[in-house]
Structure formats: structure tokens, C-alpha cells
Amino acid sequence: MVVDNGRRRPTIxxxxxxxxxxxxxxxxxxxxxxNVSPTALAAVNKAIxxxxxxxxxxxxxxxxxxxxxxxxxxxxxxxxxFEDPNFQVLxxxxxxxxxxxxxxxxxxxxxxxxxxxxxxxxxxxxxxxGALLFSVHAGNPVVSRLASLGIPAVTCGLPIGHExxxxxxxxxxxxxxxxxxxxxxxxxxxxxxxxTGPLDTPGGRxxxxxxxxxxxxxxxxxDQKLIAHGDYTRISGQLAMExxxxxxxxxxxxxxxxxxxxxGAMDALARAxxxxxxxxxxxxxxxxxxxTSAIPALTTVRQPFxxxxxxxxxxxxxxxxxxxxxxxILPAELVIRETA
Amino acid sequence: MVVDNGRRRPTIxxxxxxxxxxxxxxxxxxxxxxNVSPTALAAVNKAIxxxxxxxxxxxxxxxxxxxxxxxxxxxxxxxxxFEDPNFQVLxxxxxxxxxxxxxxxxxxxxxxxxxxxxxxxxxxxxxxxGALLFSVHAGNPVVSRLASLGIPAVTCGLPIGHExxxxxxxxxxxxxxxxxxxxxxxxxxxxxxxxTGPLDTPGGRxxxxxxxxxxxxxxxxxDQKLIAHGDYTRISGQLAMExxxxxxxxxxxxxxxxxxxxxGAMDALARAxxxxxxxxxxxxxxxxxxxTSAIPALTTVRQPFxxxxxxxxxxxxxxxxxxxxxxxILPAELVIRETA
DNA sequence: CTGAAAGCGCTTACAG
DNA sequence: CTGAAAGCGCTTACAG
Numbered sequence: 001m002v003v004d005n006g007r008r009r010p011t012i013x014x015x016x017x018x019x020x021x022x023x024x025x026x027x028x029x030x031x032x033x034x035n036v037s038p039t040a041l042a043a044v045n046k047a048i049x050x051x052x053x054x055x056x057x058x059x060x061x062x063x064x065x066x067x068x069x070x071x072x073x074x075x076x077x078x079x080x081x082f083e084d085p086n087f088q089v090l091x092x093x094x095x096x097x098x099x100x101x102x103x104x105x106x107x108x109x110x111x112x113x114x115x116x117x118x119x120x121x122x123x124x125x126x127x128x129x130g131a132l133l134f135s136v137h138a139g140n141p142v143v144s145r146l147a148s149l150g151i152p153a154v155t156c157g158l159p160i161g162h163e164x165x166x167x168x169x170x171x172x173x174x175x176x177x178x179x180x181x182x183x184x185x186x187x188x189x190x191x192x193x194x195x196t197g198p199l200d201t202p203g204g205r206x207x208x209x210x211x212x213x214x215x216x217x218x219x220x221x222x223d224q225k226l227i228a229h230g231d232y233t234r235i236s237g238q239l240a241m242e243x244x245x246x247x248x249x250x251x252x253x254x255x256x257x258x259x260x261x262x263x264g265a266m267d268a269l270a271r272a273x274x275x276x277x278x279x280x281x282x283x284x285x286x287x288x289x290x291x292t293s294a295i296p297a298l299t300t301v302r303q304p305f306x307x308x309x310x311x312x313x314x315x316x317x318x319x320x321x322x323x324x325x326x327x328x329i330l331p332a333e334l335v336i337r338e339t340a
Numbered sequence: 341m342v343v344d345n346g347r348r349r350p351t352i353x354x355x356x357x358x359x360x361x362x363x364x365x366x367x368x369x370x371x372x373x374x375n376v377s378p379t380a381l382a383a384v385n386k387a388i389x390x391x392x393x394x395x396x397x398x399x400x401x402x403x404x405x406x407x408x409x410x411x412x413x414x415x416x417x418x419x420x421x422f423e424d425p426n427f428q429v430l431x432x433x434x435x436x437x438x439x440x441x442x443x444x445x446x447x448x449x450x451x452x453x454x455x456x457x458x459x460x461x462x463x464x465x466x467x468x469x470g471a472l473l474f475s476v477h478a479g480n481p482v483v484s485r486l487a488s489l490g491i492p493a494v495t496c497g498l499p500i501g502h503e504x505x506x507x508x509x510x511x512x513x514x515x516x517x518x519x520x521x522x523x524x525x526x527x528x529x530x531x532x533x534x535x536t537g538p539l540d541t542p543g544g545r546x547x548x549x550x551x552x553x554x555x556x557x558x559x560x561x562x563d564q565k566l567i568a569h570g571d572y573t574r575i576s577g578q579l580a581m582e583x584x585x586x587x588x589x590x591x592x593x594x595x596x597x598x599x600x601x602x603x604g605a606m607d608a609l610a611r612a613x614x615x616x617x618x619x620x621x622x623x624x625x626x627x628x629x630x631x632t633s634a635i636p637a638l639t640t641v642r643q644p645f646x647x648x649x650x651x652x653x654x655x656x657x658x659x660x661x662x663x664x665x666x667x668x669i670l671p672a673e674l675v676i677r678e679t680a
Numbered sequence: 681c682t683g684a685a686a687g688c689g690c691t692t693a694c695a696g
Numbered sequence: 697c698t699g700a701a702a703g704c705g706c707t708t709a710c711a712g
């Protein structure tokens with residue numbers, strides 16, 4: 001039963017009165033119940049229910065000097081955010097992982113210079129305890145600012161240039177690239193091309209490394225004509241594929257460093273009249289929702305996004321707890337569907 | 341120049357000392373500068389810069405009883421959230437509109453019974469001042485709870501069942517449906533089908549109404565065989581289109597109540613060997629990013645998402661200011677591309 | 681195990 | 697226009 005005395009929200013004082021104890025005891029119950037007698041505990045819990053008490057987080061934060069919330073920072077130009085299905089998965093995953101700790105997620109989008117200023121100001125203003133960072137190109141100013149301010153932060157993907165002063169969670173990018181390439185070689189493909197991401201991102205750099213490893217492992221020569229670059233957008237995948245087809249019309253496979261770019265590459269292949277996987281086998285990266293809905297369904301390297309989010313939140317909470325920044329590398333996994 | 345005295349953040353006390361005034365005066369400057377002499381104002385502003393002072397929002401919220409943040413609540417099953425590109429646009433638009441008022445956006449996802457409980461608890465706990473609500477089916481429990489708790493809330497789209505106790509922003513759905521249908525009729529199409537959204541959503545219900553209006557206006561008869569229903573997912577659009585083709589193989593146009601479903605419908609048409617727009621003209625709804633990237637590019641009814649977000653935030657701030665709930669209806673606009 | 685008390689950093693009547 | 701002071705609702709040594 002919830003008692004509503006007028007309009008005002010019940011405070012710890014009301015609970016104390018109802019339970020016949022002091023405010024201190026109520027507070028102790030609220031904070032884990034240590035040094036509280038079973039009798040008092042029961043009385044307080046009953047009083048909490050009875051009064052419908054909910055802690056005032058502002059009052060609590062004022063004394064604990066902790067805000068109890070974290071920011072999800074997207075420092076990416078707007079178009080990519082719009083287009084990339086991975087962000088939604090990550091946003092949701094983090095929201096849920098945080099919710100399990102009863103922490104709200106503050107969304108901050110910092111894709112312009114001005115926004116970045118605001119976001120950094122906001123964060124250094126102590127409004128949040130820590131940050132979850134996404135889409136981190138080498139040299140991203142938000143990342144450096146956070147790192148130099150010493151604000152607890154965890155990045156998704158290896159933060160190039162801050163490998164040692166920031167915590168991060170990443171899939172084993174190189175291994176993923178190697179798995180994809182090895183799979184294509186195993187299928188008997190001999191002219192395996194690749195579309196990379198930007199080389200100032202870990203996904204661009206390391207998936208390419210994996211591609212090279214896979215080629216070498218299969219005894220295939222590295223050929224610069226078979227390498228093109230994209231920026232993770234669908235259209236960039238299409239353009240890169242067109243370029244590759246021009247450079248080497250005989251190519252029979254392609255490893256594309258993201259599913260979205262793979263979709264673009266498939267558009268280009270279709271327009272060029274190549275069948276998939278008959279003429280050209282395609283492997284993507286991410287296992288994003290678009291991979292399954294593609295026609296034909298995309299063979300890809302899976303990033304365990306849910307797990308990534310959980311680990312990011314875990315790492316961030318550990319940082320808030322005073323632990324040192326750590327890195328978590330998750331295994332990549334090949335998901336075989338129809339395109340290869 | 342920022343002075344860092346040890347590790348502790350400067351407080352209003354530090355600013356007062358630096359400016360040679362009382363805390364009260366500093367606070368007055370912070371809150372608009374009324375009743376402050378030009379001299380004091382200048383001194384305080386200088387001291388703020390000098391000390392690098394940033395207001396402690398928790399302390400402020402504790403006394404003002406306002407949190408200064410609002411929640412973006414998504415009460416939608418997970419799959420749709422993942423798939424629907426509109427959410428990203430809305431999320432971004434609201435984040436930005438709010439940022440202009442220096443208010444952070446808290447993201448809450450309430451797609452399960454349990455999540456809903458948490459979200460309602462969170463909100464009634466006073467952690468936020470108001471809510472922005474999305475994807476509102478009639479009878480959504482979160483909506484009713486918010487409405488009955490009297491928490492300032494603005495919904496995106498007409499909140500069926502709460503038309504009069506909640507503020508909302510919506511595009512003129514019926515007019516959009518009418519425009520789409522009229523356009524198809526004007527193109528000479530005579531067997532115009534429609535794929536609706538769920539009829540317990542304003543978009544499902546009212547776009548269908550517009551379709552009927554458009555038909556009538558063009559002197560075309562309403563035929564139940566030409567109406568099928570989807571749930572805004574791509575696959576549902578495909579299934580609905582397949583059903584329509586079965587029910588009336590002679591249909592020559594279709595108005596689909598969302599772009600995403602239109603994409604699904606186009607998949608079905610392609611599989612059935614119908615050319616677009618040659619055999620069947622297609623008009624979508626939303627003008628989401630997927631409309632432009634579709635091949636062929638989708639003719640659609642534009643929802644002014646950016647404007648919608650701005651109006652939602654404006655309305656919410658007005659509610660927080662004590663104004664009565666209002667409704668804003670924005671005009672729909674036809675965007676002609678390649679499919680019709 | 682418990683209560684009384686100080687204090688977190690701000691805002692806002694109130695008196696002048 | 698300005699300062700002194702009360703108070704927002706909590707946590708946490710401290711003493712017992």
C-alpha cells in the first residue's frame with residue numbers, strides 16, 4: 001500500500017519515522033544493510049514499502065560525489081551513425097547491461113566540433129561518472145581529452161594511440177580477417193580481394209592484417225590490385241568493389257571489412273553481372289542484422305555485440321571502483337551463410 | 341586560465357571568494373543575472389573563468405527539485421527497434437534539440453514487462469523531469485502510467501486513448517496517405533493496393549484512412565482484396581505484398597505505410613517478376629534513409645523528423661514550465677523518386 | 681548495532 | 697542590489 005501524504009515525495013525522514021529508527025539506520029539499509037539488526041532491517045523495509053519511498057539520487061550524489069550514470073558517446077559523423085546498424089545493437093546492449101546495475105545511460109552525440117566541446121564540458125562537469133566510447137578513429141579529440149582528464153572510459157575497439165591508458169573491449173579483428181580469408185581459400189578461391197575500413201581504425205587496420213595472414217597461410221600472393229578501401233558506409237563498399245573489378249576483373253572472392261560495405265559490394269557485383277557466390281564469393285564482418293536479411297544471406301565474421309556491451313559495462317564499473325584499465329579481446333567467429 | 345587547487349572541483353564558494361562577493365550573488369549570476377550590478381556581474385564572470393567553475397547539477401537539483409534531464413523512452417519490442425531506421429533519426433534529433441537547451445537525454449528501453457516496470461519506477465523516482473515517448477500502440481501501459489502519474493510527457497504520433505491528456509507531435513498521417521494515393525491515381529493506376537501498419541497505431545489507422553480518401557477522390561472503388569496489414573517490419577511488408585499479389589494479380593500500384601515495409605514489398609514484387617514502377621508503382625511513408633538507398637529509389641511521404649523532434653522538445657519544455665499539453669500536427673509532403 | 685550531527689553544493693526568500 | 701541564513705535529502709565518520 002502506498003501512502004500519499006499530500007503531494008510531496010516521501011524522504012528518508014518519513015521512512016525513519018514509520019520504522020521507528022533514525023535516518024542513519026534507514027540509510028544503512030539502503031546501502032547494503034551492513035551493521036543493521038534483523039529487526040531494524042525488517043522494520044525499515046516495511047516502512048519503505050509502506051511509504052513508497054524512492055531514494056533521491058541528487059541528494060545521494062551530492063554527498064557521494066558520484067552521479068551514478070554513464071554516458072554513451074558517439075563521436076562519429078552523422079551519416080554513419082544513421083546508417084550503421086551496429087550502433088543500434090551497441091546502444092541497446094549497453095542500455096541493458098547498465099540497467100541491470102540500475103544505472104541510466106546518457107546519450108551524447110559529438111559529431112561536430114561544437115558538439116565535441118559541449119560533450120567534453122559536460123563530462124568534465126562531473127555530470128557522469130564514466131564514459132562508453134564508440135567509433136574511435138586514431139586521433140579522435142574526445143578520446144584524448146577524456147584520457148588526459150583521467151575520466152574513466154572504455155572504448156569499443158582498440159583505441160589507437162591510447163592502447164595503454166584506456167580500457168577497451170574488442171573482437172580479435174586480425175583473427176576475424178584471417179578466418180574469413182582462410183574460408184575463401186578453402187573454397188578454392190584464388191584471387192581473393194578485400195575492401196578494408198579506414199586504416200586509422202582498428203577494424204580497418206587489423207582486419208586487413210588478418211586478410212594478409214590468411215592469404216599467406218593459403219600460399220596465395222599479396223596483390224595490391226586486390227585491395228581497396230572504404231569508410232564503412234554502404235556506398236563506399238560499392239565504389240570500392242567497382243574499383244576492384246576494374247583493377248582485376250578475374251577476382252573470384254572478396255572479404256569486406258563490414259557487412260554494410262559488403263552490401264554495397266554486392267550491389268556493385270550485381271550491377272556488373274557477377275553471380276554470388278558463383279562468380280564471386282563474399283564474406284563480410286560484424287554479423288549485423290543486415291547480414292541475415294541480405295539476399296543472398298551474407299557469410300560473415302561475427303562480432304559478439306551483446307557480450308561486447310556487457311564487458312564494456314563491467315570494465316567501466318571496475319574503473320569506477322578504482323581498478324586499473326584493462327583490455328578484453330573477444331574471439332571472432334565465422335558465420336557461414338550463402339555468399340561464401 | 342584554469343586554476344586547479346589540488347584535485348577538488350571549484351565550488352560556488354571559490355567563485356565568490358575570487359570575485360569578492362557572496363555565494364548568493366554568484367548564484368544569481370548563474371541563474372540569469374537578475375538583480376546583480378554590472379560590476380558584480382563582471383567580477384563573477386571573471387572569477388568563473390578563472391576558477392574553471394562548473395555548476396554541480398546534483399546540488400542544484402536537490403534544491404530546485406528538478407533533475408534537468410529528460411528520458412527518451414522506447415517501448416517497443418526489440419526487433420523493431422533494431423530494424424527501424426526512423427528511431428535513429430528521432431534519437432539523434434531529440435538529442436540535438438535537447439543539447440541546445442543543455443539538457444542530457446536519458447535513453448530508456450522498455451520492451452519487456454520487466455523493463456517497463458523498471459522504467460516506470462525510474463521515472464516516478466524523480467530522476468527525470470519529463471519523457472519523450474515513441475512507438476505508442478493503443479493501450480501501451482507505459483503511456484497510461486505516465487499519464488496517470490501526471491508526468492510531463494510528449495509522444496511522437498497521436499497517443500490513441502490519450503489524445504487529450506498528453507501532448508504530442510505528429511505528421512498529418514491521413515493527409516500523407518491521401519497524397520500518396522492521389523499521386524498513384526494521377527499516374528493512371530487503377531488497382532491501387534495498400535499495406536497498412538498495425539491498426540492500433542495512429543500510422544496504421546490514419547494512413548489507411550488517407551488511402552481511402554484518396555481512392556474516393558479519384559473515383560476508385562474500395563476493395564478489401566487490395567488491403568493487407570503489416571507490423572512495420574520489412575518482412576511483414578514482403579508477406580503482405582505476397583498476399584496482395586495472390587488476392588489480386590492485376591494490381592498496378594501499392595501504397596505502403598512505411599519505407600521499411602515498402603522495401604519488403606519491393607522484394608516480393610521482384611521475386612514475383614513484376615517491374616517497378618512499370619508493372620507496379622510503389623509509394624512508401626517516412627522518407628527514411630532507406631528510401632534513398634533503395635533501388636530503384638523510393639517515392640515516399642516525408643515525415644519531417646528533425647522538425648518533429650524539435651517540436652517534441654519544445655512542447656516538453658513548455659510542459660515543464662507549467663503549460664497545458666498541446667498537440668502539433670505537421671504537414672506531410674510527397675517526395676517523388678523512381679518507384680512512382 | 682544505533683543515533684546525533686556535520687556536511688555535500690547549491691538556491692531563494694528575507695531583511696536591509 | 698546584496699549578504700546571511702535556512703534548507704533541499706542524503707551519507708558517513710564518530711561516539712557510544
